[in-house]
Amino acid sequence: MTHVPVQVQGIHHITLNGADRQTSVDFWEGVLGMPLIFEQPNLDAPEINHLYFDTGDGRTLTVFTEEGRQPPSQKLAQQPGSLHHIAFWVSQATIRLAEDRLKAQGYGSSGIKDRGFMDSLYFRDPMGLLVELASYKFDPPQGKTHGDVLNLAHKIRLERDGLAIETADVADALARLSER
The missing domain is CATH 3.10.180.10 (2,3-Dihydroxybiphenyl 1,2-Dioxygenase, domain 1)
Incomplete structure (x- = not known):
């Protein structure tokens, strides 16, 4: 099934x-x-x-x-299943x-x-x-979403073996998504 x-x-x-x-x-x-x-x-x-x-x-x-x-007097617990x-x-x-x-x-x-x-x-x-x-820190190209840009920026990050998405990854993703 x-x-x-x-x-x-x-x-x-x-x-x-x-x-x-x-x-x-x-x-x-x-x-x-x-x-x-x-x-x-x-x-x-x-x-x-x-x-x-x-x-x-x-x-x-x-x-x-x-x-x-009343508001609590101590910090909220960060336990599994709770909202971070x-x-x-x-x-x-x-x-x-x-x-x-x-x-x-x-x-x-x-x-x-x-x-x-x-x-x-x-x-x-x-x-x-x-x-x-x-x-x-960016606006997506017309017809694209923030998710589209971030998905491609993530792929670019993986290609360069980076720890996290950097500004250059976003700029490169924007350029690729904007190609006509």
């Missing part, structure tokens, strides 16, 4: 466990600019509130809240300003880290969740 995968089309939403409502609204809307678009009871546990935030691309991030919950971090796509202009803007709101960060094909900046939300702001 042939096994056919269940084909996904992208992330629909991500749901996090938050503390009280205001802590979530202050962070996701106030710090990261994700508008609270609606809220309702958690339909599986009506005593829990369910907040829906717009991530900027029409998808949502949702947070379960209860007024008696969540990454949000931002522009190059935004990532260049993010460290100072986060600092002004009381959030420390890693500073910008060059990942070859993208820049990353990490910080923690009030619950201790590691949040990444990620910005591609």
Whole structure:
């Protein structure tokens, strides 16, 4: 019997466990600019509130809240099966300003880290969740996706026996994908 995968089309939403409502609204809307678009009871546990935030691309991030919950006082455990971090796509202009803007709101960060094909900046939300702001350092050629560019850049990296994708690999992939 042939096994056919269940084909996904992208992330629909991500749901996090938050503390009280205001802590979530202050962070996701106030710090990261994700508008609270609606809220309702958690339909599986009506005593829990369910907040829906717009991530900027029409998808949502949702947070379960209860007024008696408080943010944890210690770092979240990194055990198998747990979420390591969540990454949000931002522009190059935004990532260049993010460290100072986060600092002004009381959030420390890693500073910008060059990942070859993208820049990353990490910080923690009030619950201790590691949040990444990620910005591609390229735009794909017309008719191609970021995934197309990265797939070819990976092949170029393997050809040169490199440890990771570097900026030159991306530039070469862009050139090859742009050939007419």
